[in-house]
Amino acid sequence: MPDAATLTRTLLSVRDLHGFYGESHVLHGVNFQVAEGEVVTLIGRNGVGKTTTLRAIMGLLDRQQGSIQVAGTELVGLRPDKIARVGIGYVPDDRGIFASLSVEENLMLPPVVKQGGLTVEEVYGLFPRLKERRKSQGTKLSGGEQQMLSIARILRTGANLLLLDEPTEGLAPVIVQQIGDIIRQLKAKGFTILLVEQNFHFASTLADRHYVMEDGKVVDMIPNDRLEAEAEKLARYLGV
Numbered sequence: 001m002p003d004a005a006t007l008t009r010t011l012l013s014v015r016d017l018h019g020f021y022g023e024s025h026v027l028h029g030v031n032f033q034v035a036e037g038e039v040v041t042l043i044g045r046n047g048v049g050k051t052t053t054l055r056a057i058m059g060l061l062d063r064q065q066g067s068i069q070v071a072g073t074e075l076v077g078l079r080p081d082k083i084a085r086v087g088i089g090y091v092p093d094d095r096g097i098f099a100s101l102s103v104e105e106n107l108m109l110p111p112v113v114k115q116g117g118l119t120v121e122e123v124y125g126l127f128p129r130l131k132e133r134r135k136s137q138g139t140k141l142s143g144g145e146q147q148m149l150s151i152a153r154i155l156r157t158g159a160n161l162l163l164l165d166e167p168t169e170g171l172a173p174v175i176v177q178q179i180g181d182i183i184r185q186l187k188a189k190g191f192t193i194l195l196v197e198q199n200f201h202f203a204s205t206l207a208d209r210h211y212v213m214e215d216g217k218v219v220d221m222i223p224n225d226r227l228e229a230e231a232e233k234l235a236r237y238l239g240v
């Protein structure tokens with residue numbers, strides 16, 4: 001079966017990626033591709049290497065080998081600041097909000113790395129709640145507002161490939177729905193999104209495809225429209 005990413009322009013291509021924390025060999029030859037404009041998830045049990053794969057793309061591991069290409073540029077060997085300039089925005093699972101800064105200051109902090117970023121007004125158009133809270137300090141925000149801010153602030157930078165690590169973790173269902181709406185709007189605007197997500201029901205409402213990880217490798221790819229047919233296999237992979 002042809003990989004959907006080969007049918008359109010591949011934006012992100014990860015080949016035989018190995019990743020290490022100190023002496024600990026965590027990624028054991030990860031392979032996957034994401035086409036421009038797709039929303040793709042990395043799924044799998046705890047500890048299989050999903051977060052580590054995102055961190056490897058950003059150049060944040062102690063050591064990595066293999067190939068990570070974005071629009072043809074090889075990232076392995078580049079420094080993290082150079083990697084961001086290729087147009088990648090990373091939202092880590094701890095959200096990384098500066099507690100002592102206001103919403104607006106947090107928004108203005110990341111440097112613009114590429115043309116085509118959203119203006120602050122466009123960002124507020126997507127996140128009206130952040131506009132209402134623009135003078136509030138990071139510490140005063142709810143978990144949902146923090147998550148929105150951590151996504152919002154990479155949209156200004158011009159990044160067109162977004163790596164989101166468990167954006168719904170710990171959030172109430174109504175907020176999860178709002179985050180889902182925002183991700184759908186970003187897809188409609190042409191952003192390409194790689195999502196690590198444990199909330200599989202949520203992921204299935206927005207993703208085009210799902211890559212399954214086990215033991216530091218991608219072991220399967222399931223198109224979203226095959227989810228029901230593959231439910232049993234998926235339950236085995238996820239241990240549910």
Ligand SMILES: Nc1ncnc2c1ncn2[C@@H]1O[C@H](COP(=O)(O)OP(=O)(O)OP(=O)(O)O)[C@@H](O)[C@H]1O
Pocket residue numbers: 021024026044045046047048049050051052053
């Ligand atoms: N800073 C670190 N130093 C050493 N080992 C680490 C570090 N971070 C993660 N690991 C190990 O790397 C492996 C992969 O972890 P990773 O966080 O990528 O998994 P994951 O699939 O994202 O799971 P989870 O959903 O639990 O975060 C795990 O065995 C974990 O214990």
